Amino acid sequence: xKLGIIAEKIDAVLEGDAxxxxxxxxxxxxxxxxxxxxxxxxxxxxxxNITNASAIIVKNDFSKKSKCALLKVDDPDKAFGEVxxxxxxxxxxxxxxxxxxxxxxxxxxxxxVTIGPNCTIExxVTIGDDSIIDANAFIGYGTVIGKNxxxxxxxxxxxxxxxxxxxxxxxxxxxxxxxxxxxxEQNGTRKKxxxxxxxxxxxxxxxxxxxxxxxxxxGKTVIGKGSKVDNLVQIAHNxxxxxxxVICGQVGIAGSSKxxxxxxxxxxxxxxxxxxxxxxVIANAQSGIVKNVKSGSHVMGMPAVDHKNFNKxxxxxxxxxxxxxxxxxxxxx
Amino acid sequence: xKLGIIAEKIDAVLEGDAxxxxxxxxxxxxxxxxxxxxxxxxxxxxxxNITNASAIIVKNDFSKKSKCALLKVDDPDKAFGEVxxxxxxxxxxxxxxxxxxxxxxxxxxxxxVTIGPNCTIExxVTIGDDSIIDANAFIGYGTVIGKNxxxxxxxxxxxxxxxxxxxxxxxxxxxxxxxxxxxxEQNGTRKKxxxxxxxxxxxxxxxxxxxxxxxxxxGKTVIGKGSKVDNLVQIAHNxxxxxxxVICGQVGIAGSSKxxxxxxxxxxxxxxxxxxxxxxVIANAQSGIVKNVKSGSHVMGMPAVDHKNFNKxxxxxxxxxxxxxxxxxxxxx
Amino acid sequence: xKLGIIAEKIDAVLEGDAxxxxxxxxxxxxxxxxxxxxxxxxxxxxxxNITNASAIIVKNDFSKKSKCALLKVDDPDKAFGEVxxxxxxxxxxxxxxxxxxxxxxxxxxxxxVTIGPNCTIExxVTIGDDSIIDANAFIGYGTVIGKNxxxxxxxxxxxxxxxxxxxxxxxxxxxxxxxxxxxxEQNGTRKKxxxxxxxxxxxxxxxxxxxxxxxxxxGKTVIGKGSKVDNLVQIAHNxxxxxxxVICGQVGIAGSSKxxxxxxxxxxxxxxxxxxxxxxVIANAQSGIVKNVKSGSHVMGMPAVDHKNFNKxxxxxxxxxxxxxxxxxxxxx
Numbered sequence: 001x002k003l004g005i006i007a008e009k010i011d012a013v014l015e016g017d018a019x020x021x022x023x024x025x026x027x028x029x030x031x032x033x034x035x036x037x038x039x040x041x042x043x044x045x046x047x048x049n050i051t052n053a054s055a056i057i058v059k060n061d062f063s064k065k066s067k068c069a070l071l072k073v074d075d076p077d078k079a080f081g082e083v084x085x086x087x088x089x090x091x092x093x094x095x096x097x098x099x100x101x102x103x104x105x106x107x108x109x110x111x112x113v114t115i116g117p118n119c120t121i122e123x124x125v126t127i128g129d130d131s132i133i134d135a136n137a138f139i140g141y142g143t144v145i146g147k148n149x150x151x152x153x154x155x156x157x158x159x160x161x162x163x164x165x166x167x168x169x170x171x172x173x174x175x176x177x178x179x180x181x182x183x184x185e186q187n188g189t190r191k192k193x194x195x196x197x198x199x200x201x202x203x204x205x206x207x208x209x210x211x212x213x214x215x216x217x218x219g220k221t222v223i224g225k226g227s228k229v230d231n232l233v234q235i236a237h238n239x240x241x242x243x244x245x246v247i248c249g250q251v252g253i254a255g256s257s258k259x260x261x262x263x264x265x266x267x268x269x270x271x272x273x274x275x276x277x278x279x280x281v282i283a284n285a286q287s288g289i290v291k292n293v294k295s296g297s298h299v300m301g302m303p304a305v306d307h308k309n310f311n312k313x314x315x316x317x318x319x320x321x322x323x324x325x326x327x328x329x330x331x332x333x
Numbered sequence: 334x335k336l337g338i339i340a341e342k343i344d345a346v347l348e349g350d351a352x353x354x355x356x357x358x359x360x361x362x363x364x365x366x367x368x369x370x371x372x373x374x375x376x377x378x379x380x381x382n383i384t385n386a387s388a389i390i391v392k393n394d395f396s397k398k399s400k401c402a403l404l405k406v407d408d409p410d411k412a413f414g415e416v417x418x419x420x421x422x423x424x425x426x427x428x429x430x431x432x433x434x435x436x437x438x439x440x441x442x443x444x445x446v447t448i449g450p451n452c453t454i455e456x457x458v459t460i461g462d463d464s465i466i467d468a469n470a471f472i473g474y475g476t477v478i479g480k481n482x483x484x485x486x487x488x489x490x491x492x493x494x495x496x497x498x499x500x501x502x503x504x505x506x507x508x509x510x511x512x513x514x515x516x517x518e519q520n521g522t523r524k525k526x527x528x529x530x531x532x533x534x535x536x537x538x539x540x541x542x543x544x545x546x547x548x549x550x551x552g553k554t555v556i557g558k559g560s561k562v563d564n565l566v567q568i569a570h571n572x573x574x575x576x577x578x579v580i581c582g583q584v585g586i587a588g589s590s591k592x593x594x595x596x597x598x599x600x601x602x603x604x605x606x607x608x609x610x611x612x613x614v615i616a617n618a619q620s621g622i623v624k625n626v627k628s629g630s631h632v633m634g635m636p637a638v639d640h641k642n643f644n645k646x647x648x649x650x651x652x653x654x655x656x657x658x659x660x661x662x663x664x665x666x
Numbered sequence: 667x668k669l670g671i672i673a674e675k676i677d678a679v680l681e682g683d684a685x686x687x688x689x690x691x692x693x694x695x696x697x698x699x700x701x702x703x704x705x706x707x708x709x710x711x712x713x714x715n716i717t718n719a720s721a722i723i724v725k726n727d728f729s730k731k732s733k734c735a736l737l738k739v740d741d742p743d744k745a746f747g748e749v750x751x752x753x754x755x756x757x758x759x760x761x762x763x764x765x766x767x768x769x770x771x772x773x774x775x776x777x778x779v780t781i782g783p784n785c786t787i788e789x790x791v792t793i794g795d796d797s798i799i800d801a802n803a804f805i806g807y808g809t810v811i812g813k814n815x816x817x818x819x820x821x822x823x824x825x826x827x828x829x830x831x832x833x834x835x836x837x838x839x840x841x842x843x844x845x846x847x848x849x850x851e852q853n854g855t856r857k858k859x860x861x862x863x864x865x866x867x868x869x870x871x872x873x874x875x876x877x878x879x880x881x882x883x884x885g886k887t888v889i890g891k892g893s894k895v896d897n898l899v900q901i902a903h904n905x906x907x908x909x910x911x912v913i914c915g916q917v918g919i920a921g922s923s924k925x926x927x928x929x930x931x932x933x934x935x936x937x938x939x940x941x942x943x944x945x946x947v948i949a950n951a952q953s954g955i956v957k958n959v960k961s962g963s964h965v966m967g968m969p970a971v972d973h974k975n976f977n978k979x980x981x982x983x984x985x986x987x988x989x990x991x992x993x994x995x996x997x998x999x
Contacts, residue, residue, distance in 0.1 A: 026885040027904060027922065043940055077849075081859060084884045088862040091807035091825040092789065100768050102433050102450040102468075117768040117786040118802070120450040120468035120486070123425065135768075135786035135804050136451070136822070138468050138486040138504075141424035152843070153786070153804040153822045156469070156486045156504045159424040168858075171804075171822045171840040172876070174504040177485070177542040180563040180581065183411075188577055188595055189559045192501075192539065193414060196421040206858065209843035209878045210505070210898075212542045212564040212582075218417045219359040226855045230846040231878040231900050232543075232918075234564050234582040234600075238360060244854055248846065249878075249900040250918045250936075252565075252583045252600050254618075256360065262854055267900075267918050268936045268954075270583075270601045270618050274376055285920075285936050286954045286968050288601075288619045302619050302635075302968075305651060316653040318971060320982040323660060327992055330663055435766050435783040435801075453783040453801035453819070456758065469784070471801050471819040471837075474757035489802070489819045489837045492757040507837040510818070510875035513896040513914065516743070521910050521928055522892045525834075525872065526747060529754040543838070545875045545897040545915075551750045552692040565876075567897050567915040567933075571693060585898075585916045585933050587951075589693065603916075603934045603951050607709055621934075621952045635952050635968075638984060649986040656993060663996055 001086065003055050006036065007071050009086060010079045012057065016069020020054050025084055028053060036071075038080035057083070093132070110147065128165065140176065146203065158215060164203035170231070172210040175199050179214045179221075179237025179255060193217060195237060202226075208233065208249070217255075224261070242279065260295060270302075282307075334419065336388055339369065340404050342419060343412045345390065349402020353387050358417055361386060369404075371413035390416070426465070443480065461498065473509065479536065491548065497536035503564070505543040508532050512547040512554075512570025512588060526550060528570060535559075541566065541582070550588075557594070575612065593628060603635075615640075667752065669721055672702065673737050675752060676745040678723065682735025686720050691750055694719060702737075704746035723749070759798075776813065794831065806842065812869065824881065830869035836897070838876040841865050845880040845887075845903025845921060859883060861903060868892075874899065874915070883921075890927070908945065926961060936968075948973075 004018025023034035028044050031037045031053035038057040039048065048056070048066050055069040057076045073079040094114050097103065101119040108126040115121065116135035125139050128147035133139065138156040145151070146165035155169050158176030169175070176199045182190035197216025201223050207213070208231035213221060216238045223229065224243040234252040235241070241253075242261035253259065253271040260279035271277060271289045278295030288302030301310040316323065337351025356367040361377050364370045364386035371390040372381065381389070381399050388402040390409045406412040427447050430436065434452040441459040448454065449468035458472050461480035466472065471489040478484070479498035488502050491509030502508070509532045515523035530549025534556050540546070541564035546554060549571045556562065557576040567585040568574070574586075575594035586592065586604045593612035604610060604622045611628030621635030634643040649656065670684025689700040694710050697703045697719035704723040705714065714722070714732050721735040723742045739745040760780050763769065767785040774792040781787065782801035791805050794813035799805065804822040811817070812831035821835050824842030835841070842865045848856035863882025867889050873879070874897035879887060882904045889895065890909040900918040901907070907919075908927035919925065919937045926945035937943060937955045944961030954968030967976040982989065 024885070030885060030906070041940065080884070084862045085860065088860070098768070100433075100766075102431070118451050118469070118784050122468075135788075136469060136784070136802060136820075140486075152824075153806075154469075154487060154505075154820060154838075154840075158485075158504070168844075170843040171824070172487075172505055172543065172820075172838055172878075174487075174542040174564075177503040177564065178501075180541060180561070182561055182579075189537075190561050190577060190579065194418065194421070196417045204855075208846060209840040209880075210543050210565075210838065210876050212505075214542075214564065218413070219357070219363060228846070228848055228856050231840075231843065231880065231902075232565060232876075232898060236564075236582065240363070244856060246848075246856065249902065249920070250583065250916065254582070254600055267920055267938075268601070268934070272600075272618060274374065285938060285956070286619075286952075290618070303647070309651060313650050313653045314969070316657050317650060317979050317983060318975060320979045323657060324982050324989060326660055327989060327996075330660075330996055433766075435764070451784050451802070455801075469802060473819075487802075487820060487838075491818075491837070505820075505838055505876065507820075507875040507897075510836040510897065511834075513874060513894070515894055515912075522870075523894050523910060523912065527751065527754070529750045543876050543898075545838075547875075547897065551746070552690070552696060565898060569897075569915065573696070583916065587915070587933055601934070605933075605951060607707065619952075623951070636980070642984060646983050646986045649990050650983060656990060659993055663993075 003036070003069055003071075006055075006083055006086065010057075010071065010073060010082045012071035012073045012079060013060075014069065014071055016055065020069055022054060025080070025087060026053065028056065036083060038076045040077045094134075098135075116153065122159070143176075152209075161199045161201070161215070163201045164205065164225075166204045167201055168206040169201075170207065170209040170211075173207050174212045175201065175207075176215045177212060179217050181217050181237065181255070197221065197238065199223075202243075205229070211235070214239075230267075236273070248285075336369070336402055336404075339388075339416055339419065343390075343404065343406060343415045345404035345406045345412060346393075347402065347404055349388065353402055355387060358413070358420060359386065361389065369413075369416060371409045373410045427467075431468075449486065455492070476509075485542075494532045494534070494548070496534045497538065497558075499537045500534055501539040502534075503540065503542040503544075506540050507545045508534065508540075509548045510545060512550050514550050514570065514588070530554065530571065532556075535576075538562070544568070547572075563600075569606070581618075669702070669735055669737075672721075672749055672752065676723075676737065676739060676748045678737035678739045678745060679726075680735065680737055682721065686735055688720060691746070691753060692719065694722065702746075702749060704742045706743045760800075764801075782819065788825070809842075818875075827865045827867070827881070829867045830871065830891075832870045833867055834872040835867075836873065836875040836877075839873050840878045841867065841873075842881045843878060845883050847883050847903065847921070863887065863904065865889075868909075871895070877901070880905075896933075902939070914951075 003020040007014040026035040028037040028047040035053045036055045037053040057071045097115040098117040100117045103121045104123040110129035114132040118136045122141040124142040126144045130148040132150045134153040140159035143161045145163045149167040152171045161176040178195040181193035199221045202225040204226045207229040211233040213235045214237045223241045227245040229247045230249040236255040238256040240258045246264040248267040250268045254273035257275045263281040266285040268286045277293045282298040284300035287304040290303045300307040336353040340347035359368040361370040361380040368386045369388045370386040390404045430448040431450040433450045434448045436454045437456040443462035447465040451469045455474040457475040459477045463481040465483045467486040473492035476494045478496045482500040485504045494509040511528040514526035530551045532554045535558040537559045540562040544566040546568045547570040556574045560578040562580045563582040569588040571589040573591045579597040581600040583601045587606035590608045596614040599618040601619045610626045615631040617633035620637040623636045633640040669686040673680040692701040694703040694713040702721045703719040723737045763781040764783040766783045769787045770789040776795035780798040784802045788807040790808040792810045796814040798816045800819040806825035809827045811829045815833040818837045827842040844861040847859035865887045868891040870892045873895040877899040879901040880903045889907045893911040895913045896915040902921040904922040906924045912930040914933040916934045920939035923941045929947040932951040934952045943959045948964040950966035953970040956969045966973040
């Protein structure tokens with residue numbers, strides 16, 4: 001695609017040759033000749049003059065020199081997304097219910113629903129209009145799936161769960177598995193506590209691949225409207241996640257904890273059971289949250305504390321040997 | 334269901350109106366009118382007077398005031414479990430072998446076995462009486478499954494593994510994948526070491542969803558009788574887990590380590606390879622165990638140490654800046 | 667098998683009775699009578715005289731006394747691998763394309779390819795000679811799989827991915843799921859950023875069970891030649907992993923980070939986004955990498971720093987209470 005055409009489509013001011021042929025998109029550090037790239041993160045400024053890209057999408061006020069053609073726009077990130085769409089060929093959507101899927105009796109299927117090969121849909125399931133259940137997925141007894149939701153291949157959802165509208169669940173994720181609950185018997189064995197509750201996934205939630213959301217012991221485990229959950233995340237029984245929460249890869253949240261609206265838990269964060277994490281909290285990667293966290297806090301460390309406190313202490317920690325030597329020198333006085 | 338009937342069924346002393354209609358169960362902080370709830374954890378005392386629940390199950394000696402009806406019992410936790418059962422409608426059990434399952438030759442299937450749709454059962458597999466293999470599961474060549482065990486949908490078990498009686502394995506869990514073993518070649522590449530051993534899961538073990546138990550390089554990886562393993566747990570080749578061990582979500586145990594009976598590893602704990610963790614050990618969440626741990630220890634931190642030592646040091650760590658200032662003030666004297 | 671025959675097959679000098687009947691292999695601490703074992707790791711020296719093994723494979727220069735028969739070789743580890751092969755009966759390989767697999771139109775299948783029961787292969791897929799796609803696996807539109815690769819049961823690979831030659835991917839692993847990318851809207855909701863790139867898995871890569879490799883937002887997520895990835899690992903969008911890298915269980919690598927050749931990330935390590943980790947780096951278990959790491963570094967801690975610095979500081983950390991008391995005693999002077 002000619003660079004001039006791209007510039008036109010994204011409404012950019014072009015500084016360079018409109019006839020350059022663009023073959024693909026890449027990050028600025030990985031681009032080869034024929035690629036178009038973009039610049040929004042100053043971490044990548046060093047690549048402006050060494051990139052092999054043929055063109056860079058930059059902000060309107062970009063004033064550095066570059067050997068590449070430049071496309072100036074208001075929002076380079078958004079513009080680059082639009083360029084990506086120009087080059088993307090969507091894989092064809094499967095239509096209807098595949099003959100190799102097994103659909104039990106008494107399943108209610110809306111209009112324009114796709115069910116892929118080798119799926120298993122148990123009794124009393126309801127699937128709303130325009131939803132897609134991809135190949136090799138499993139949906140358990142009595143589960144309800146809303147409209148325009150997309151379950152990717154190999155997703156499995158146990159009985160009595162409720163999945164809202166416009167929900168996306170990626171490959172291999174498990175919804176509604178039993179919570180991890182046992183009573184300790186006098187002989188030292190553990191007796192299973194029945195897990196009789198459900199999982200409710202509200203509208204516009206997205207859940208990554210190979211994550212787990214356990215059903216409640218009783219009542220419900222909830223993921224609130226618009227929340228986004230990454231891959232390999234563990235959400236235990238009776239957890240309640242608010243709206244527009246962001247939960248990054250490999251986070252684990254133990255039983256009955258509550259996470260407030262718009263909170264962000266970075267990768268590999270752990271939250272102990274029966275805690276209340278407020279709204280608009282940020283927990284840095286690998287934080288271990290072991291007590292309640294107030295709304296608006298920014299925490300890190302294990303146990304997690306205010307991130308400024310942690311960082312100040314950690315900087316001194318790294319020089320403890322010096323400090324110790326000073327102290328010992330006093331001693332000798 | 335009328336509250337009076339519930340009180341009778343769980344043998345409770347009712348203080349309140351027996352005619353109240355109960356519609357469901359919830360935790361005390363999430364209850365709405367018509368819910369019954371319970372109180373065992375003092376963390377939730379603050380909710381006694383603000384809960385919207387219609388009734389609370391409490392301990393016999395409970396003496397606080399409440400606007401809710403009270404059901405007094407010896408063990409509120411157990412009684413609440415019984416109430417949960419009153420409201421629970423079990424999904425119907427699938428019977429027999431589904432026509433869409435693929436069963437290879439020479440498979441031995443006991444009495445009253447269920448095999449769900451789209452399963453694959455390879456040659457020489459044995460499945461004991463009353464066991465359930467749910468939809469879309471895979472069982473590899475020569476694997477033996479005991480009696481009354483339950484494999485949930487999308488479980489996959491490789492060849493030559495042994496699963497005991499009364500074992501529960503949740504959705505998406507993998508048993509018997511290759512251990513992570515390579516020899517470093519002189520040219521810097523890694524050469525795969527064949528993983529020729531097996532996995533043995535003893536009786537009454539439960540394993541959560543999307544966990545992994547690798548087969549041994551040689552000999553066996555073992556999970557001992559009555560042990561309980563949560564979701565997204567990694568158990569590497571040749572690991573040996575004792576009896577009645579509790580392994581919480583996202584724990585990882587590296588190759589050839591041994592975990593003693595009744596030990597509890599909290600969420601996201603890591604155990605390095607070739608270690609011996611004793612009996613009745615408690616490792617707090619996110620502990621990093623890098624050397625042997627004696628029986629009866631309670632550890633935390635990375636590297637993990639005695640939890641009292643860690644907590645004392647961490648409290649000072651959080652005030653290191655103060656301490657540093659004190660030291661610097663001395664210096665200036 | 668007689669011990670004398672084993673000694674002959676592995677070219678060992680036998681000190682002991684060639685007529686001993688060997689029934690199996692085990693680690694030195696777990697061996698029972700009739701087992702053969704080996705000794706390479708000095709951690710296990712204590713077992714030389716208490717093991718119940720009937721024979722031990724040791725290094726040529728081994729000079730300790732033992733009640734067991736000894737087989738002396740140059741490389742006991744390698745020799746033991748050879749003995750393991752003598753006892754191993756390979757499960758029979760499935761041949762051809764199973765009738766219950768669903769193969770879409772326009773799929774190109776090489777010679778001697780195996781496709782197991784209940785697989786789903788979408789349109790425009792290419793599978794190279796001698797590759798095995800095990801039961802219940804899913805391969806998405808337009809994905810290309812090289813020669814002699816092995817996808818274990820329940821693997822799922824999304825559209826447009828590229829899997830090289832001699833690649834092994836274990837059960838339940840997901841390749842090509844959407845990256846975790848959203849733009850924050852003014853009303854506080856998150857809007858999905860389309861993930862239009864691909865995943866490229868180069869030759870000789872092995873990936874464990876239930877791991878996730880996300881597709882790129884644009885361009886490609888890459889795992890370089892000969893790299894080995896363990897179970898439950900998260901590799902985010904646009905990550906680039908070099909050649910012969912070793913990534914242990916439950917590691918998480920956030921978006922757009924680059925990992926250099928031959929680097930080793932131990933279990934549960936986390937790497938933040940947009941970072942560059944050099945070549946030949948070692949990161950100890952549970953390290954949290956939050957800034958660039960130079961080639962040849964050995965780091966640990968969260969945030970990760972030079973491991974010697976961390977260990978020195980941590981040793982003092984564990985005695986902070988003593989240090990504090992000393993300081994307070996000065997104060998009182």
